[in-house]
Amino acid sequence: MSSSFFPTPRTLMGPGPSDVSPRVLGALSRPTIGHLDPQFIALMDDVKGLLQYAFQTENALTIPISAPGSAGMESAFVNLLSPGDTVIVCQNGVFGGRMRENVERCGATAVMVEDAWGAPVDPEKVREAFRKNPQASVLAFVYAETSTGARSDAGTLCAIAKEFGALSIVDAVTALAGIDLQVDAWGADVVYSGTQKCLSCVPGISPITFSPAAVERIQNRPGKVQSWFLDMQLVMGYWGGDSKRAYHHTAPVNAMYALHESLLIVKEEGLEQSFARHHRNHTALVAGLEALGLSMAVAADYRLPQLNAVNIPDGIDDGAIRGALLNDHNLEIGAGLGALAGKTWRIGLMGHASNPGNIKRCLTALGSALRRSGYACDTEAALTAAEIALGE
Amino acid sequence: MSSSFFPTPRTLMGPGPSDVSPRVLGALSRPTIGHLDPQFIALMDDVKGLLQYAFQTENALTIPISAPGSAGMESAFVNLLSPGDTVIVCQNGVFGGRMRENVERCGATAVMVEDAWGAPVDPEKVREAFRKNPQASVLAFVYAETSTGARSDAGTLCAIAKEFGALSIVDAVTALAGIDLQVDAWGADVVYSGTQKCLSCVPGISPITFSPAAVERIQNRPGKVQSWFLDMQLVMGYWGGDSKRAYHHTAPVNAMYALHESLLIVKEEGLEQSFARHHRNHTALVAGLEALGLSMAVAADYRLPQLNAVNIPDGIDDGAIRGALLNDHNLEIGAGLGALAGKTWRIGLMGHASNPGNIKRCLTALGSALRRSGYACDTEAALTAAEIALGE
Known part of the structure; x- marks a missing residue:
């Protein structure tokens, strides 16, 4: 390299860093x-x-x-x-x-x-x-x-x-x-x-x-x-x-x-409003992920709204999907860590990045990457589920 | 405060941080x-x-x-x-x-x-x-x-x-x-x-x-x-x-x-060129400071070109001069530290900030602040001494 660094911008939906305003x-x-x-x-x-x-x-x-x-x-x-x-x-x-x-x-x-x-x-x-x-x-x-x-x-x-x-x-x-x-x-x-x-x-x-x-x-x-x-x-x-x-x-x-x-x-937003926004967007993301046929790794009562752990379906290659999201969609989601490596993805909806646009971008990209890997899923259904949860 | 922070820009000639490019x-x-x-x-x-x-x-x-x-x-x-x-x-x-x-x-x-x-x-x-x-x-x-x-x-x-x-x-x-x-x-x-x-x-x-x-x-x-x-x-x-x-x-x-x-x-500049520039600007600053009647705190053989310790003249108030430089000229120089607190100033000429413009700005501001404190000195003579040393 040894010339000025101009990163290709990404949408950061991993476990952090999240998108910076x-x-x-x-x-x-x-x-x-x-x-x-x-x-x-x-x-x-x-x-x-x-x-x-x-x-x-x-x-x-x-x-x-x-x-x-x-x-x-x-x-x-x-x-x-x-x-x-x-x-x-x-x-x-x-x-x-x-x-x-x-x-x-x-x-x-x-x-x-x-x-x-x-x-x-x-x-x-x-x-x-x-x-x-x-x-x-x-x-x-x-x-x-x-x-x-x-x-x-x-x-x-x-x-x-x-x-x-x-x-x-x-x-x-x-x-x-x-x-x-x-x-x-x-x-x-x-x-x-x-x-x-x-x-x-x-x-x-x-x-x-x-x-x-x-x-x-x-x-x-x-x-x-x-x-x-x-x-x-x-x-x-x-x-x-x-x-x-x-x-x-x-x-x-x-x-x-x-x-x-x-x-x-x-x-300026207010803590209560921020918590409510994180919760609302989390609910919509989960609705969309479930409509794609995916399951959440954490029981509903204990889920963090800002970090959504999703089980990787059987037969799906963890790295291939994350690579496709990053390279084809400039979208970063997180790998599993420690005992959960290869078993879960971690999808962050943190702060500035917790917004309906990112939910839809993620569902669309994930649906596309999964289908290319031979996993049958319906992106339109996922987007509709998310929109209903968002009250749109 | 609790509103966006817009700092008044300073010229940073203390012991660091130095001016950022x-x-x-x-x-x-x-x-x-x-x-x-x-x-x-x-x-x-x-x-x-x-x-x-x-x-x-x-x-x-x-x-x-x-x-x-x-x-x-x-x-x-x-x-x-x-x-x-x-x-x-x-x-x-x-x-x-x-x-x-x-x-x-x-x-x-x-x-x-x-x-x-x-x-x-x-x-x-x-x-x-x-x-x-x-x-x-x-x-x-x-x-x-x-x-x-x-x-x-x-x-x-x-x-x-x-x-x-x-x-x-x-x-x-x-x-x-x-x-x-x-x-x-x-x-x-x-x-x-x-x-x-x-x-x-x-x-x-x-x-x-x-x-x-x-x-x-x-x-x-x-x-x-x-x-x-x-x-x-x-x-x-x-x-x-x-x-x-x-x-x-x-x-x-x-x-x-x-x-x-x-x-x-x-x-891009090259290390040798950077060292030479730091040395050249140091020599010019010292010539100017000495023309103001000030003396250096470190013997010539051991002086750092990037950090110039100057003895504070008798009867001159350390804080008043540094305050005047900061408030009237937006110029930061360093106080003495530890055993040298109140006895020396530390004038940095580091990296991007090691340039003829900063030398002249510092000599002019320091000459002005010292004169206001009743210390007789000739800024023009200092600037001339620095310019000669710079080969200008």
Whole structure:
């Protein structure tokens, strides 16, 4: 290559990144200013306020981590844990396994609570794990499992943690702005997300919020946080409420412009309206997929509206269909991950990308690719089913 | 605020971020595609090749870390070190101190070699430290100290590390593309940088390169890397040479477009030409500053051309002058950091921002602000001195 890169635009209906709004791309490319410029400090304050709105929290320590969602996850664990701690980790997909990796790399012990991939976390198993491990000081779980498309009952799980005197760490990477996420009402202690899902912002930043109880635990740690870059005691000096900001690292200035604009768009629409739109479009997509003869991988009660896991029909080649969608239709959908590789597709309807046009584009492209692979299906019927569900 | 953010453009002549070229901002805002899209994989390969050019290396593991320079620093230490290791850390400014923090958070011991802030690292002291600590397995130093503007003899220091059987970790955050950086010829083992200095790219990404000996040490570690996000054994699976890329984290897609474009610009100009331009503009700036009656904080032999530390004259208020430059001239210069706070200004001439127009803008603005503060100086004489040095 070694010449300027002009990507062929795609419609992004995978597990993220999702389509980024032109408003966000416009903000991203505004002139870079200094990370200690008073203009930028004012922007940082506004980003914090908008993140509090999106997280439905009044937590003072609500900030964007200057790195992707997996750094947000690591930030939660390295700040809260010390060697010897015990953490109850729920696993019902890929990201619970990543949590375990994080716990163990902190020198702590992970007590695993396993549920089937595609099922939600079972609160009774979590209660049982706390009874057997009363020393556990943290409960960690994934609210919206990006690898399976299943939603767990985050409010109930946070309440169980409280019942046993533990703090909760909630992975909300795919949840934020797509489904209800009541950080304060649920009493969640550390909740992190990513920019490239329902915020429809460029990937690379991880919004995170810490409850006062989480901040207190960080301030009373027995030793230093093992990561300098993610040490909240240091990051707070830069992002904290003081008028005097201490230099910690150079913030990704332009990515903050983009995050700010994406949060403004969320606030302009309103969270409730955004959740309702995600739900409505999900219902229509499912109606269309079922009219194509496909089945959903997750039971109706636990489906994420923003990430729809579909079973790949017998005899259909996973890669061939995704390749056809990408090459013939410039449409990206997601492969299955981990235990579900080759068994499911993951169709995202996230943020800006959750709209009727994308539903129809996806049903049309998928119907066409499936028929070419010898799978009998009726695209017109699928489009009609989706339109009826949309009330069109 | 809570409305779209339109920053007043600044001329960025601080320690970074530096002015970003419109070409780079243009690349940044191209449509987001998936991080596993074949188009993006091809871009990743091209970025690796261009980084090898900029670092003057054939190291296969030459990649951008998806987070700022301080994560690049952490990545070097957490991958190379294990608990109980001994590291010789040279400190002649802020960033040597940060290296010590990183070493200690890995459970390793830092043997400090101290030099005055503004002086280069003394190779004899490093030799002496190795003689007293033969168990030391790593030497870490800052090639271009961003906090002081001093340049150390990186080639000699890397050779000393080799002489004592140790690996070298070199901070080249401010060096890359601004001054000669011969990773292979010097035998440097881990060298990291940032995008927001002489690459004139947006902040947020840290290019890094690992020698085969460094990779071997990582592959033979006694235990896991304490950071999941920065674990090179995992990152290699995504950025490695295989045709099949394993998902690790979601790469900051648009930031990669920008990095790619900034590296293309470096290659189009050519490294030698870029170094010569940085040197020529530095000489002109110094001539102008001295004609204003100001003195440089670093001895001529060790000055970084891309970051010029100037002594603040007695009786002149640091903040008032920088405030006047920012508010009246939209010009950002840097404050002193750490031990040099209030004593020096740091004037960057980095990458795209290293040009005659910026030199004149800075001399004019600084002359004006100083005169208003009661300091007698002659801007015309300063501009003439700079023009003569530029050969204009």
